[in-house]
Amino acid sequence: xxxxxxxxxxxxxxxxxxxxxxxxxxxxxxxxxxxxxxxxxxxxxxxxxxxxxxxxxxxxxxxxxxxxxxxxxxxxxxxxxxxxxxxxxxxxxxxxxxxxxxxxxxxxxxxxxxxxxxxxxxxxxxxxxxxxxxxxxxxxxxxxxxxxxxxxxxxxxxxxxxxxxxxxxxxxxxxxxxxxxxxxxxxxxxxxxxxxxxxxxxxxxx
Numbered sequence: 001x002x003x004x005x006x007x008x009x010x011x012x013x014x015x016x017x018x019x020x021x022x023x024x025x026x027x028x029x030x031x032x033x034x035x036x037x038x039x040x041x042x043x044x045x046x047x048x049x050x051x052x053x054x055x056x057x058x059x060x061x062x063x064x065x066x067x068x069x070x071x072x073x074x075x076x077x078x079x080x081x082x083x084x085x086x087x088x089x090x091x092x093x094x095x096x097x098x099x100x101x102x103x104x105x106x107x108x109x110x111x112x113x114x115x116x117x118x119x120x121x122x123x124x125x126x127x128x129x130x131x132x133x134x135x136x137x138x139x140x141x142x143x144x145x146x147x148x149x150x151x152x153x154x155x156x157x158x159x160x161x162x163x164x165x166x167x168x169x170x171x172x173x174x175x176x177x178x179x180x181x182x183x184x185x186x187x188x189x190x191x192x193x194x195x196x197x198x199x200x201x202x203x204x205x206x
Contacts, residue, residue, distance in 0.1 A: 049126025053179025081112025
């Protein structure tokens with residue numbers, strides 16, 4: 001019996017010839033944004049994009065971050081709802097469960113929310129990147145709970161996607177977030193919370 005895969009590959013090689021020409025790839029796209037990282041203009045643009053995506057943006061400062069985060073938790077979490085946090089969140093939230101990596105998806109589904117930091121953010125697309133660092137935790141804790149509270153510092157906000165990618169390590173478990181999880185696959189009706197948290201609250205630290 002003829003190996004169908006080998007037959008298909010042989011036909012492709014024959015069609016390409018012995019030395020197919022590889023066209024030059026243009027590299028004239030923007031690689032660096034014109035606005036400095038963390039500038040007020042970028043923070044405003046990121047906030048606008050996130051708001052447009054139906055995320056909630058809470059402007060804050062290093063001095064008021066914990067207070068503002070606790071206020072956001074009180075306003076957004078259901079009564080008695082449990083919060084999970086990664087092992088190295090740089091501040092303490094009383095009553096929060098620190099993930100030790102042993103909880104199953106079913107266990108994580110019993111938590112109403114998760115609070116994390118981030119790796120970087122792109123203002124132009126309103127995208128927040130997580131890379132699994134200790135202050136962000138494993139991917140599962142940011143996908144299963146229904147509410148995500150994410151801290152974004154001004155010095156992590158860049159202008160363009162190339163700027164964002166330059167800050168990330170491609171071998172890490174990257175998650176890119178642009179607003180709450182949503183899809184319009186069925187009859188073009190928007191449904192939130194399909195592939196991750198339906199509520200995204202961003203603490204934007206100026």
